[in-house]
Amino acid sequence: MSSNATVTVEVGLGDRAYDILIGSGLLLRAGTEISRRLPGTRAAVITDVNVAAAHLETLRAGLEKGGIRPAVIALPAGEKTKSFAHLEEVVDGVLAARLERGDVVVALGGGVIGDLAGFAAGIVRRGMNFVQIPTSLLAQVDSSVGGKTGINSARGKNLVGVFHQPKLVLADTEVLDTLPIREFRAGYAELAKYGLID
Numbered sequence: 001m002s003s004n005a006t007v008t009v010e011v012g013l014g015d016r017a018y019d020i021l022i023g024s025g026l027l028l029r030a031g032t033e034i035s036r037r038l039p040g041t042r043a044a045v046i047t048d049v050n051v052a053a054a055h056l057e058t059l060r061a062g063l064e065k066g067g068i069r070p071a072v073i074a075l076p077a078g079e080k081t082k083s084f085a086h087l088e089e090v091v092d093g094v095l096a097a098r099l100e101r102g103d104v105v106v107a108l109g110g111g112v113i114g115d116l117a118g119f120a121a122g123i124v125r126r127g128m129n130f131v132q133i134p135t136s137l138l139a140q141v142d143s144s145v146g147g148k149t150g151i152n153s154a155r156g157k158n159l160v161g162v163f164h165q166p167k168l169v170l171a172d173t174e175v176l177d178t179l180p181i182r183e184f185r186a187g188y189a190e191l192a193k194y195g196l197i198d
């Protein structure tokens with residue numbers, strides 16, 4: 001793919017239809033793409049500390065270009081973050097920012113952040129707008145699409161959650177440049193699995 005090419009995949013789900021944009025430089029276009037679909041929206045960005053260190057400032061600049069100055073909640077990285085305690089932290093942060101139902105929760109991260117932020121978006125004010133900006137290969141090819149959100153319980157993984165479709169998915173291929181090789185391989189294994197199933 002050339003550096004300027006963006007592919008749009010339309011997910012046809014009737015009144016819950018949304019676009020998946022795939023290409024490079026999408027973080028810098030995030031504000032324009034979100035404002036086009038959700039005019040006048042305000043936003044909270046949920047991320048983890050690793051992803052924030054590498055990509056938050058680029059996303060912030062991109063959002064500001066579209067007139068969006070986001071609240072930011074940066075959580076510890078890793079599976080343990082998909083917990084009731086961090087769900088409460090995200091819910092409280094979104095409410096403290098005084099976001100309304102028509103505003104947007106933006107997940108900037110891998111599958112952990114996408115699942116947690118999507119769940120929070122699904123329950124705060126009985127369901128807020130949600131945008132996925134997946135930053136791991138696994139999240140770009142799998143977890144950011146389909147609307148499954150949730151957290152882990154002491155009784156098992158992914159046992160608490162809701163289906164909540166995003167309004168938009170921005171899969172910026174440039175962010176994969178900072179992904180640790182181990183995480184890249186995990187995503188690749190998932191891709192190979194789909195290939196075999198196909």
Ligand SMILES: NC(=O)c1ccc[n+]([C@@H]2O[C@H](COP(=O)([O-])OP(=O)(O)OC[C@H]3O[C@@H](n4cnc5c(N)ncnc54)[C@H](O)[C@@H]3O)[C@@H](O)[C@H]2O)c1
Nearest residue numbers: 050077078110111112113135136138143148175178179183
């Ligand atoms: N909702 C679904 O349909 C679905 C599907 C599959 C998996 N999942 C969930 O996804 C989770 C796993 O996702 P994951 O593998 O992305 O894990 P993850 O979110 O923990 O990310 C893996 C690691 O990579 C780091 N990282 C992510 N993007 C980065 C980047 N661009 N640069 C530098 N570091 C980066 C993160 O900080 C983290 O340390 C699991 O909780 C799983 O249950 C959900």
